[in-house]
Amino acid sequence: xxxxxxxxxxxxxxxGILKPCVDIPRWVNAIVDARPFSSEAELIDFAERAAYPxxxxxxxxxxxxxxxxxxxxxxxxxxxxxSRGEQAGVSxxxxxxxxxxxxxxxxxxxxxxxxxxxxxxxxxxxxxxxxNERLGNSPEQELxxxxxxxxxxxxxRLKGVLAA
Numbered sequence: 001x002x003x004x005x006x007x008x009x010x011x012x013x014x015x016g017i018l019k020p021c022v023d024i025p026r027w028v029n030a031i032v033d034a035r036p037f038s039s040e041a042e043l044i045d046f047a048e049r050a051a052y053p054x055x056x057x058x059x060x061x062x063x064x065x066x067x068x069x070x071x072x073x074x075x076x077x078x079x080x081x082x083s084r085g086e087q088a089g090v091s092x093x094x095x096x097x098x099x100x101x102x103x104x105x106x107x108x109x110x111x112x113x114x115x116x117x118x119x120x121x122x123x124x125x126x127x128x129x130x131x132n133e134r135l136g137n138s139p140e141q142e143l144x145x146x147x148x149x150x151x152x153x154x155x156x157r158l159k160g161v162l163a164a
Contacts, residue, residue, distance in 0.1 A: 001161055003043060007036035017161060022154035023065050024058045027051055040162050047158055051151045059146055063114050069127055070100035096124045103131040110135060111142055118152040 006014055011032050018028045030050040037043040054062075107115040115131055122130075134142060 001164055003037060003040050003162060006043070006162075018158070021157035021161065022051075022150060023062050024051075024054060024154075026058065027054070027154070043162070044155060044158065048151070048155060051154060054147050054150065056143060059143065059150060060113060062150055063116060063146070066114055066116055068100075068104045068114055069117060069119060069131070070097055070104065070124075093124075096128065099128055100124070100131070103128060103135070106135055107131060111139060113146070116146050116149050116153075118149050118156065120153075120156055 001017060006017060009017065014032045014035065015028050018031055022028075027047070027050050031043070031047055034046055034050075037046065104115055115134070117127055117130055119127060134145060137145065
């Protein structure tokens with residue numbers, strides 16, 4: 001999708017393009033309302049700034065659409081397709097999968113939400129190490145880290161949408 005397409009789409013169409021990047025309506029609406037953008041760099045800069053701050057409720061709402069690390073997103077939605085691509089590098093080795101499943105379970109028990117990390121560009125071993133490290137965080141520390149990871153995912157997905 002080109003920047004021109006985003007700029008000239010109806011508000012509902014533009015929101016539909018942006019929502020799979022991160023399902024936070026305030027972020028989506030801010031970008032839709034700020035159109036037109038003169039360049040992709042301007043759009044990315046605005047999107048990054050619009051992502052601060054996200055509330056805990058917004059983060060939890062967005063996390064509802066993210067599969068566990070190591071699981072494959074189901075369905076044919078744009079968001080599921082993006083998620084599968086982002087997790088393509090996660091190892092299918094039984095030992096790694098078992099460790100991720102155990103870590104996910106421990107994380108969910110401690111924080112009552114799915115473990116979120118920008119998987120794109122990371123190996124399964126890096127993800128597992130981050131998961132184990134983050135289990136030592138307080139809920140407040142972890143919420144800040146989740147927000148950063150969610151922002152990184154949203155911007156990577158937005159860049160991918162523009163490149164498609």
